[in-house]
Amino acid sequence: MLKRLFLVRDAWREQFGTKAPVDLVADDSLVGSLPSDDHARLLQLRRNPRREGFADVRFVPYADPVFLRLARERGRYVISRDRFTDLRRKEPWVEQQSERILSWTTGADRRVRLHPSGIVPVPPHRVSQAIEFKDLKHLQRLDPEHPGHARILRSHWRCTALGCDTAMRWPDGLLSWPAVSRTGAAVCTCGALLENLGPRGVTRSFVVSDATAADLPGGLSAGEYLRFPVSVGDAVQLGRGTLRHGINLGAEELNPPVGVKRVSRVHLLLSMEEQPGSGGPQAYAVDLGSGNGTVVVRSSGATRRIEPGERVAFGEMDRLVLGDAVTLRLSGQRYFSAEQALPRELGDGGGGRTLLS
The missing domain is CATH 3.40.50.11980 (Rossmann fold)
Incomplete structure (x- = not known):
C-alpha cells in the first residue's frame, strides 16, 4: 500500500x-x-x-x-x-x-x-445526502447502507432499564439516535437493549436562502440562513412575523436578508404527502394570495408564477422563489432523530407592512 x-x-x-x-x-x-x-x-x-x-x-x-x-x-x-x-x-x-x-x-x-480527476458539479441535495451519510457513519456509527442500521434509523426507540438516566429523562422515547452493539442491535448508552416503538415518520428538510445572493458551485447558495423540517402529513405556513402554525422567515435571530420584507405575512402553505408506489413523499406548495407572488423554477430552468390558491408539486431539483426575495428548496437529508424533527422556535420579529415590488 x-x-x-x-x-x-x-x-x-x-x-x-x-x-x-x-x-x-x-x-x-x-x-x-x-x-x-x-x-x-x-x-x-x-x-x-x-x-x-x-x-x-x-x-x-x-x-x-x-x-x-x-x-x-x-x-x-x-x-x-x-x-x-x-x-x-x-x-x-x-x-x-x-x-x-x-x-x-x-x-x-x-x-x-x-x-x-474530472470532478463535476453536483446538485445541492446530493451534497446534503453525502454530509448526512458521513455524519451518521463517523459520528453516530450508523451506516445507512447496512440493512440492520437502516432499520434502526427508520424506528423509534425507548430504554426501559431500571435506574437508567436516559430512560428517566426520555420515558416516551429517545430524542437522539441510539448506540449500536457489536452484534448490530440498538442499545442505550447504559448498555441495555432498546425497545422498538415502531416506524419513524418520514421527515424532509427545507433550505431557505437569500434569492439575491450569488450561487456557489453545485447550486449551493451563499445566502442560506435557515433549514427546517416538515414531516409527512404536516402542513406548514411560511411568512413573516407571528405565525401560529408556521415558520417566520423574517425572525430577527436568523439575520434574514433585507429583501425578506417582500415576503407576505402569510405567503405560502408547504406540505409533505405520502405517494404510494412513488418511492418517497412529495412536497407541495400553495401560494396563499401573497402580494409579490411565488415562482417555481424547474430543474430544466423553466420558470412559472404560481397562481393564488394553486397547488404545485416540486422536487429536489426544483426551487421556489418567494417575492423575488428568498429561495426555498428541498434538502437531501433523509434521516431525522426525534430532536432533529422538531421545528426551530423563532421569535415574532420581522412583521410589519409587506414591501410590494
Whole structure:
C-alpha cells in the first residue's frame, strides 16, 4: 500500500519538478490498515519525512477537511481519488478550480501518471445526502447502507432499564439516535437493549436562502440562513412575523436578508404527502394570495408564477422563489432523530407592512 504512495510521489516530481513540495495528510486509521511489512517504512516516514521526499507528514482523525483547507490556503494541488461531495459546501473551490484535484492511473508500462480527476458539479441535495451519510457513519456509527442500521434509523426507540438516566429523562422515547452493539442491535448508552416503538415518520428538510445572493458551485447558495423540517402529513405556513402554525422567515435571530420584507405575512402553505408506489413523499406548495407572488423554477430552468390558491408539486431539483426575495428548496437529508424533527422556535420579529415590488 505504501508502495503506491511513493509511486504517486515520484509521478508528482516527474511532472512538477523535484523542488515542488509534497505534503502527506492521512487518517489516523491508516496505521491499522497497513500490512505489517509497511509499518517500519511508515515509522521512518513519520520520523524523517524530508528524507522520504515529503515536506511534511501529519496524521489526523479525519484527513479530508484538513488537506482541502491547507490546499485552499496555500494554493496547492490535491492528489486523491475522492470526489469530496460531502465537503463542497465548506470548500466550494473544489468545483470552482477542479483542475487542482488530481487523480492517477497506471499505464501498461506500470508508470503512474497524474491527471485532473474530472470532478463535476453536483446538485445541492446530493451534497446534503453525502454530509448526512458521513455524519451518521463517523459520528453516530450508523451506516445507512447496512440493512440492520437502516432499520434502526427508520424506528423509534425507548430504554426501559431500571435506574437508567436516559430512560428517566426520555420515558416516551429517545430524542437522539441510539448506540449500536457489536452484534448490530440498538442499545442505550447504559448498555441495555432498546425497545422498538415502531416506524419513524418520514421527515424532509427545507433550505431557505437569500434569492439575491450569488450561487456557489453545485447550486449551493451563499445566502442560506435557515433549514427546517416538515414531516409527512404536516402542513406548514411560511411568512413573516407571528405565525401560529408556521415558520417566520423574517425572525430577527436568523439575520434574514433585507429583501425578506417582500415576503407576505402569510405567503405560502408547504406540505409533505405520502405517494404510494412513488418511492418517497412529495412536497407541495400553495401560494396563499401573497402580494409579490411565488415562482417555481424547474430543474430544466423553466420558470412559472404560481397562481393564488394553486397547488404545485416540486422536487429536489426544483426551487421556489418567494417575492423575488428568498429561495426555498428541498434538502437531501433523509434521516431525522426525534430532536432533529422538531421545528426551530423563532421569535415574532420581522412583521410589519409587506414591501410590494
